[in-house]
Amino acid sequence: MVTLDLPGFVTTFLAVMAALFVFAVGVGVLLIAILYLIDITQTQHAIRRNFPVIGRLRYRLEHLGVFFRQYFSAMDREEMPFNRAQRAWVYRAAKNLANTQPFGSTRDLRPPGTILFANATFPTLDAEPASAKPLVIGPACTQPFPARSFFNISAMSYGAISKPAVLALSNGARLAGCWMNTGEGGLSPYHLEGGADLIFQIGTAKYGVCDGQGGLDEAKLRAVAAHPQVRLFEIKLSQGAKPGKGGILPAAKVTPEIAAIRGIPVGRDSRSPNRHPEIADAGALLDFIDRVRSITGKPTGFKQVIGDPRWLDELCREIDRRGPASAPDFITVDSADGGTGAAPMSLLDYVGLPIQESLPLVVDKLAEYGLRERVRVIASGKLVTAGEVAWALCVGADFVNSARGFLFALGCIQSMQCDKNTCPAGITTHNPRLQRGLDTADKAERVRHYVENMRHEVEIIAHACGAADPRQLRREHCRIVVGPGHSIPLNELYRRDEQPPRQLEAA
Ligand SMILES: Cc1cc2nc3c(=O)[nH]c(=O)nc-3n(C[C@H](O)[C@H](O)[C@H](O)COP(=O)(O)O)c2cc1C
Numbered sequence: 001m002v003t004l005d006l007p008g009f010v011t012t013f014l015a016v017m018a019a020l021f022v023f024a025v026g027v028g029v030l031l032i033a034i035l036y037l038i039d040i041t042q043t044q045h046a047i048r049r050n051f052p053v054i055g056r057l058r059y060r061l062e063h064l065g066v067f068f069r070q071y072f073s074a075m076d077r078e079e080m081p082f083n084r085a086q087r088a089w090v091y092r093a094a095k096n097l098a099n100t101q102p103f104g105s106t107r108d109l110r111p112p113g114t115i116l117f118a119n120a121t122f123p124t125l126d127a128e129p130a131s132a133k134p135l136v137i138g139p140a141c142t143q144p145f146p147a148r149s150f151f152n153i154s155a156m157s158y159g160a161i162s163k164p165a166v167l168a169l170s171n172g173a174r175l176a177g178c179w180m181n182t183g184e185g186g187l188s189p190y191h192l193e194g195g196a197d198l199i200f201q202i203g204t205a206k207y208g209v210c211d212g213q214g215g216l217d218e219a220k221l222r223a224v225a226a227h228p229q230v231r232l233f234e235i236k237l238s239q240g241a242k243p244g245k246g247g248i249l250p251a252a253k254v255t256p257e258i259a260a261i262r263g264i265p266v267g268r269d270s271r272s273p274n275r276h277p278e279i280a281d282a283g284a285l286l287d288f289i290d291r292v293r294s295i296t297g298k299p300t301g302f303k304q305v306i307g308d309p310r311w312l313d314e315l316c317r318e319i320d321r322r323g324p325a326s327a328p329d330f331i332t333v334d335s336a337d338g339g340t341g342a343a344p345m346s347l348l349d350y351v352g353l354p355i356q357e358s359l360p361l362v363v364d365k366l367a368e369y370g371l372r373e374r375v376r377v378i379a380s381g382k383l384v385t386a387g388e389v390a391w392a393l394c395v396g397a398d399f400v401n402s403a404r405g406f407l408f409a410l411g412c413i414q415s416m417q418c419d420k421n422t423c424p425a426g427i428t429t430h431n432p433r434l435q436r437g438l439d440t441a442d443k444a445e446r447v448r449h450y451v452e453n454m455r456h457e458v459e460i461i462a463h464a465c466g467a468a469d470p471r472q473l474r475r476e477h478c479r480i481v482v483g484p485g486h487s488i489p490l491n492e493l494y495r496r497d498e499q500p501p502r503q504l505e506a507a
Helices: 008-041 046-050 054-072 084-094 163-176 189-193 218-225 256-262 282-296 310-322 345-350 355-368 386-395 404-409 440-465
Strands: 115-117 135-137 145-147 151-153 179-181 197-202 230-236 300-305 330-334 376-380 399-402 478-483 486-489
Touching (some): 008 046, 046 054, 084 404, 084 440, 115 386, 163 189, 163 440, 179 230, 218 230, 230 330, 310 355, 330 355, 386 478
Parallel strands (some): 151 179, 179 197, 330 376
Antiparallel strands (some): 135 145, 478 486
């Protein structure tokens, strides 16, 4: 028999390790036995009752699947809300990497509803496509706003997104010359710090400008308007992701600072009502717009997801009766499939019209009442790539807003955690450990590149279509597949052969 002559300390070490191993195995077996007993006796989960212990893996794997399927199983064009091709386009644009691809398109051009652009047979010879000129919003206001960029940052409140995210967006917006919307959570120092043009959103709870009873505090509104950076006021009627429901900021995200900015208690769910108490019809909306515009001297409009389109007639008739000066300076049309920090799935999935249907309805209704020049149209809802933005401009949008496109620019990986304070990219969390990953200066540059590359690629599409610049894109430049091997131009689809010429107002 061979005996090993080991030094004493080694023998002791091995003995301790062996004892620890036996102990760990014992604890493990005991734990499994306890879980087994719990699972087999509980009555709530059939799978765990039938397959004790192992059935628990299902929940863990389901959770991990959200993170990992994008890397292993999902094809380039099949994920929702955004597929890999869309996300990769934004990531590359934001990193200012070449957005060229080898071999060919992975986009299936055959299904009905597919959008195609009609290239001009003899495109203009300009070496560089022309940029869109600024467009003035609210020219009759005391302080009109010459908006430089047709692509801008949509409403996301400080609260729904983190301090470094707000800082990166506001700095990036300044660098790119686009605007940033504050969202319904009020004006934070971080919005101002970046130095960008801001849209102040008045949500249904009127956070930051509320009189304590749900009404408007005019002194607070004046104080907000006194900031030269605040260029526009947007009254939020509804948002695509949750029409008919107010905003929800879960208690975990209501920090003392956020509570102070909003004027609400700390650590309790922040819920805004489903509508402004004083706005119950088209007349009341125009009254409220007039009130905000008179107090602030700045262009004022509203944001809505369209439900029953007949209300647009009601609104336009009321404007017609009062005169064009009473009209909103802009309407933000949000899509039913827009994003959110938190919303009930039934509203996310089923309520409201998608932008593909609502945008042409709004544009055509304004044209019908001779208001197309008076009221600027801003479109939002999953318009995150150049093709999607160019489509909106063809249909008649004056501007396009994006929220989630900019989240991707900030490094979002679509882990769908926005309501949990656990965002792994540090964007929708107030956990300092997770926020650490979001470098404000680096991400501000990404925001800038995303906007600049977006504008550039829309210019390239316009150029290919023979349009002088993106604002000259028209419905005839864009086609939609309606059946096998058959596409028609959008002006035929919407049966409006000619849009009224849009007048450009230089800044
Ligand atoms: C995290 C997050 C927070 C949002 N907060 C607001 C808000 O405060 N007010 C609002 O009107 N819309 C809000 N939205 C909706 C966006 O402004 C936008 O209307 C919608 O997401 C469509 O754009 P997208 O598809 O590019 O994201 C939020 C969206 C996200 C993703």
